[in-house]
Amino acid sequence: MICCDLPPPPFHLYPFAMNPFEIETDAATGVTPAARDAALRSERESHKLEKRLCRQVGQAIIDYNMIEEGDKVMVCVSGGKDSYGLLDILLKLQARAPIHFELVAVNLDQKQPGFPDHILPDYLKQLGVPFHIETQDTYSIVKRVVPEGKTMCSLCSRLRRGILYRVADELGVTKIALGHHRDDMLQTFFLNMFFAGKLKAMPAKLVSDDGDHMIIRPLAYVAEKDLERWAQHKAFPIIPCSLCGSQENLQRKQIGNMLRDWEKQYPGRTETMLTSLQNVVPSHLMDPRQHDFRSLKTTGVASADGDKAFDAEDFPVPTLTPMPFAATPGARKIHIALSPT
């Protein structure tokens, strides 16, 4: 997609020879030089974004040994921006990878009212990727079983998981790829910390709860906003995710807002938090199951990584991006009376 809607550049950016009030228009196309420049800029940005997405997904695949020679990867596609992006980037990497692996896109049509069941088959056919649409009316089951007003998501996702594992067996796949991204992982980390008292995020690679399937999350390093921009650029035919009428998970939404506010105030914080999940120091946490505190003995050997027990730790001072007062979460106006000295 080429965006031609950008405003023209400021006056001082025009070359001297060009008078912006006498912009020439290409007689054949009707395109002005400013519009052409904007389109070129937009193309360059999209190219950079594509490179970044491929690099980050490729890196996650290498770091966690997600895909190996001869793998058959089932890519779960829901019709949302994340899973479209996942499939798109995996297809690009498949074309360039030095190893051979197969991809098969799988969508589960849960028979939610109004689900446009032609969109995904049409898109996947046009893409030329092998695919399978599994139709199972879990919507009616969930509606029947879950009392009105209660959240349906946990039963719905349990049913979906079972069906997808069965489909994976029938298709003979060796890996199941899900479209969770960096921000999903961090949200899960904070949800577990705040509401379950656990330091636990979403793993980039794991064995399924039934012990039979290998689940991978190749978007583990990818920012949600990059997937949004990529979906716009590629004009993916997005299927709305609110068809089931279920309430959005309020806690996840709040944590998402908290992370976005932090990122606005302290650019780069999200990336640092993700890095911290890869830099765990169990000896400096408090879980005796992860570190044997009880039988700890002195070693007489200095540790470069060790705690300076009595010293305060030094951290870089964060650069604060000022937020408008009204946009600061929980901001309240207070009046301070200063007494004359």
Ligand code: SF4
């Ligand atoms: S939002 Fe709807 S489709 Fe998604 S898990 Fe919840 S009930 Fe199921």
